[in-house]
Amino acid sequence: MTDNQKSNSPNSPQLPVLSLVVAVAENGVIGNAGDLPWRMSGDLKRFKQLTMGHAMVMGRKTYDSIGRPLPGRVTIVLTKQRDYDPQHGEVRVAHSLEEATQQLVQTEMQQDQLFVVGGAEIYRLALPHAGRIYRTVVHATPEGDTRFAELDAHEWRVVEQTEYAADEKNEFACTWEVLERME
Numbered sequence: 001m002t003d004n005q006k007s008n009s010p011n012s013p014q015l016p017v018l019s020l021v022v023a024v025a026e027n028g029v030i031g032n033a034g035d036l037p038w039r040m041s042g043d044l045k046r047f048k049q050l051t052m053g054h055a056m057v058m059g060r061k062t063y064d065s066i067g068r069p070l071p072g073r074v075t076i077v078l079t080k081q082r083d084y085d086p087q088h089g090e091v092r093v094a095h096s097l098e099e100a101t102q103q104l105v106q107t108e109m110q111q112d113q114l115f116v117v118g119g120a121e122i123y124r125l126a127l128p129h130a131g132r133i134y135r136t137v138v139h140a141t142p143e144g145d146t147r148f149a150e151l152d153a154h155e156w157r158v159v160e161q162t163e164y165a166a167d168e169k170n171e172f173a174c175t176w177e178v179l180e181r182m183e
């Protein structure tokens, strides 16, 4: 990670903004037994719209749970295993966030943002370098074994917020938010 990216400026001309995309319940839960703890197709649609045409970095465990590359995007799997084989030719492998950022440049994807899409270990790794967070607050308190870190209210401000009611396709009501790091 360069000093420039560490400054997290969403307007940096040279480096992509590291943007986290996360759905987090009111109790901090983001996952359970290797899967999402809810069925929210509206949120998956938002995820698709946000990430389409971009590269996404995900932890090896999250990639294992998805099991395939997502169309229209480049998947970069973060692993410590030097001989890791994702079993899909178009999926890329990186061993650090720096390496993932370097890989973005070699793709045809949009260069403005590199999306960090979980899970908890990878969010923890990326958060200090992130400039933006697309957060879905899921209004529920499900059981789970994987949690998102508490955000420091002095570091992040909410710049957009939209409420959605639960419906037949979305198990729980939620709030879609965009947060930006304060300068």
Ligand SMILES: NC(=O)c1ccc[n+]([C@@H]2O[C@H](COP(=O)([O-])OP(=O)(O)OC[C@H]3O[C@@H](n4cnc5c(N)ncnc54)[C@H](OP(=O)(O)O)[C@@H]3O)[C@@H](O)[C@H]2O)c1
Residues within 6 Å of the ligand: 021, 022, 023, 024, 029, 030, 031, 032, 033, 034, 035, 036, 058, 059, 060, 061, 062, 063, 065, 078, 079, 080, 081, 084, 094, 095, 096, 117, 118, 119, 120, 121, 122, 123, 125, 146
């Ligand atoms: N709600 C949401 O928005 C959301 C989003 C994504 C995932 N999830 C959930 O989160 C859970 C998975 O999260 P998780 O924390 O268990 O796993 P994860 O973050 O997906 O993956 C962890 C793996 O990433 C690799 N890794 C970790 N630190 C690394 C580093 N410094 N350098 C290189 N590679 C590194 C390691 O792979 P190796 O073991 O191969 O070395 C590690 O085992 C699942 O339940 C999933 O459904 C939720």
